[in-house]
Amino acid sequence: MTNASSGPGVSRRQALTRIGALGAGATAVAATRTRGFAQPKAPITLSFWTFDNPQQRPWLHKRVNQYMEKNPNVKVDFQWFTFADLGKKVSVGYATGTAPDGFVTGDWLMPTWLARNLIAPLDVKLLGYPALDAFRKDHADAFVAGAIKDGQAYGYPLWFYGFCNYLNTKQFKEVGLDPVKDQPRTWTELGEVAKRLTIKQGNKFTRQGFKFAMHAAQWTMIQLNPIVSQVGGQWFDASGKCTINNEAGVKAMTIRASIARQYGAEDPADSIATFPLPQMDWLKERCSMFSCHPIPPVAIKSQNPVMESEGYFLPVQMAGVTADKRYTTCYGFNFVVNARAPKDKQEALHDMYRFIMSDLVDCWQATAPFTLARKTGWTDDPRVKSFPHVGEIIKAKDNGVFFPRTPIWTELADAMHRAVQKVMLNNADIKAALDEAAAEVDRATAEFKKA
Amino acid sequence: MAFVMPTILFFLVFKYGPMLWAMGLSFTTYDMMKPPRWVGLENYESILRDPIFREALANTLVYIAGSTIFITLVGLGLALAINTRGPGRRACMSAMFLTNIMPILAVCLVWRFLFHPHGLLNQFLGPLGFGRLDWLTDSALAMPAIILVTVWRFAPYFMVVFLAGLLTIPPEYYEAAEIDGANAVRRFRYLTLPLLMPVTFFVVVVAALLSARIFLMPFIITGGGPGNATRVLSMLIYETGFSYMKMGRAAAISVVLFAIVMVLTLAQMRLFMRSEEEYS
Structure with a gap:
């Protein structure tokens, strides 16, 4: 017996297999899109802190605002502090239960947060990487070295620059x-x-x-x-x-x-x-x-x-x-997630971080010559290549020795x-x-x- | 009792409660992330062995002594100078008092520029035969520089207190002393000083307490440096608590500072009560 809807020459098993494959494909595509910049189902408010700087902070703010426009269910309480104060504010925040859900931290402070289990491991898949190895390979070894502990990433490298x-x-x-x-x-x-x-x-x-x-x-x-x-x-x-x-x-x-x-x-x-x-x-x-x-x-x-x-x-x-x-001296900044933030907020932060880092050339244009941690996705762009002395600046980043x-x-x-x-x-x-x-x-x- | 209860409650909750909490915390190790853990006297033993604490303690005592003495002397001097019937007295007093109402941050930043090796102060002192003085980067000069700023800021405030005390002395006393042949120095020594003793006591105690709590001036002007030359206990408390996240240890240092202030105050009270008895 053949199934009329299956058409001639196609068995029911084959038809079901094809439908299954189509369904799986559609699901995968949908999942990928969803994972791209997904909207949480319920309205959610994220608190996010960073350091102040005439170029970097306004660019981050712009990207966060763009993320909120794309995700009307997400509201981000974006706050910034002086470079020297941010770490102290976060520490006091943890002590008083008012630490932000996510924040930008200097990579030299990673051991401080990691030793006290204050930051959550990141799900690199939610950041767009198939596995930790791909995440690692997308950055210079030295940059991710301080962000990975016991086979898990805790920091998503953002800017790293040399002197x-x-x-x-x-x-x-x-x-x-x-x-x-x-x-x-x-x-x-x-x-x-x-x-x-x-x-x-x-x-x-x-x-x-x-x-x-x-x-x-x-x-x-x-x-x-x-x-x-x-x-x-x-x-x-x-x-x-x-x-x-x-x-x-x-x-x-x-x-x-x-x-x-x-x-x-x-x-x-x-x-x-x-x-x-x-x-x-x-x-x-x-x-x-x-x-x-x-x-x-x-x-x-x-x-x-x-x-x-x-x-x-x-x-x-x-x-x-x-x-x-x-x-040469090199240091940088990571996005991190508060280990005490609820799971839904942690997931939304992954999504926001991925969105922020999805346009590296825009980041370079707004914050140049602060170099990015990522190996690719920006250095070959003519707008980057034409920047005065960029070769020397990138070389300094690559020659970096860490604190x-x-x-x-x-x-x-x-x-x-x-x-x-x-x-x-x-x-x-x-x-x-x-x-x-x-x-x-x-x-x-x-x-x-x-x- | 009902009328004073809100005030008592306010002090219990916002003053004595935190003080007791800090004292309790000094017997624990607490990094603000995990709950405090009891360690007994370990924090006290540890700070006593710490050379930075000992330097900060010495700096604090030098600062308290230096500021209190000079604030008292300059405040009294200004009050005596202004306690005349000359013209412009009120204008002078107002001008001097301005130093006290200026924002502390502005004061510190302005003085930092004045203390620069090629700043106004050295340009003024240069023609008088002084060489280049590295006010804020020479460890021998940094603490005197901080004391100078403190005196500049607070002496006019205490001038007003002294002036109020001077105005309460009946002029008849001075007239009688003058008739008896007492010169200005003797009138000051045997009339003004004894009759100002309660005011002087108040000034010394308040100036010492104010000095013991000093934080912003060394924090902004020198950052505690060079080396440890101007690191005072309140700065060390801040650094230990909020930079190093050792709240238990910071609380132990604050208890030591509290004890110093208490001892100083009690010693001054005894000293002044004895002086008052001698004069009366």
Whole structure:
């Protein structure tokens, strides 16, 4: 017996199989679409926090608003805080039960959240990846290393960028240096070049050749960390003991101090730069070189329109970064989900994060030259390729060395900041200052383990 | 009783309750994420072994002593100077009092610029023979700089308190002393000072309490640096609690600070009561 509706030559089994296959296909397509940017069934309100920044925060806000337009059932309470305050606000939020459902966090704080089980594992399938391996391969290893624990992803990398040495090419030319040929590639070269660029009147620096930031612990770590790596140093040994006071640590701090002590090209006490613009001395042409994250042209324009319009700046790789020593500071930001958020909110956040990251070129255009964590999907776009100095900026990202991943990050940064201040401002003995810092860090480690 | 009950309840809930809670917390380890866990006196033992705590404690005591002494002396000096019948007295007083009503953040930022190595203060001191003074980055100068800002801000407030005290002294006393041949110094030593003793006591106690709680000035102006030179206990409490998430330990430091303030206040009370008895 044949089934009339099946048509001639097609058995009922075949017809059912085809219908089944069609049904499965349609379901799969629907599921994929649904998984794309699905709407929760019931109205839902998500709280989402991020840090403030003139480019990044407005772009995130725009994407969140676009997500809400596409998903009328979802309302996002979008809040932002200063870069330095966000981590503290989130901590207090967890303590008081008011932590957001999702937030952006610096990757250096991942161990803090992970050690306390405060962030939820991410379902990479909901982020559009078939498996964890695909998620891992879509980012540089170093970026996801801090976001993956016990075979599960906890952070969805967003922006990751490396530090460049920003040169004032006009000042280079003034002292007879070619910014391209004479760009310093080693710390000795940097000291020598900085010395030539320095202008002093009595005890007053009219212009500093190079400047390390002195205003915040985070920046102390940003600028010291690559030097420690370059000289073969480690922050901790295998047992977790702080080793910054060993020979390599002393060498790194000696290099750090040499620009002021040996070359006389920097005045650590003289700066107009403060948070949130540590690059202000460079922008105002009071120092010729500064190690910095990618600086958006709009930021240069706002402080020094002539420099921006005439383009007399050049980001190059930091001193010490060579083919075999690919160490420049690199850090980034992850989207994370609060482990205490209800499951439906966690799923909706996955969907929102996936939506936000679905237009990388738009992100680049709004936030350039802050580089994205993803390997592909943006670097080949002509709008990215045509950005001034983009090759150097991406190279700095790819040459990145990360902060030590430790749950006592803040204590480590504060201890090192104090050590740098003692060495640079009070002329303290380097070994003694590092011994004190290491002892502080070891105490903090012991207390953390005990607690 | 019914009338004062709301006030008593308010203080119990919002003042003494949290104080007792903090004291209890000081015997626990608490990272704000997991429930507090009892550790007995461990936090106290740990902070006493901590060199940063000891430095912060020493800084706090130096700051309290320095600010209290100079606030009292400058406040009294200003009050005596302004307690005249000269023209512009009220205008002078108002101008000086402005320092007290300016937002603290603005005060700190302005002073940061003044203290810059090439700032206004050094430009003023330069012609007087002073070399470059690194006010905020030299560990020997940073604490005096913070004390200077404190005195600049608070001395005019206490000037008003002293002035109120001076106005309560009957002028007949001074007339009688003058007839007896007492010069200005003796009149000040044997009349003004003893009769101002209750006011001075008030000023010293309040200035010391105010100084013990100082936070924003070192936090904004120096960030506790250079090194630990201006890190005071209240800053350490904040850092320990909110940066390092060690609430139990932060509570232990705050109990120590509370004890210091109590001891200081009681010592001053005894000292001044004895002085008053001697004068009366």
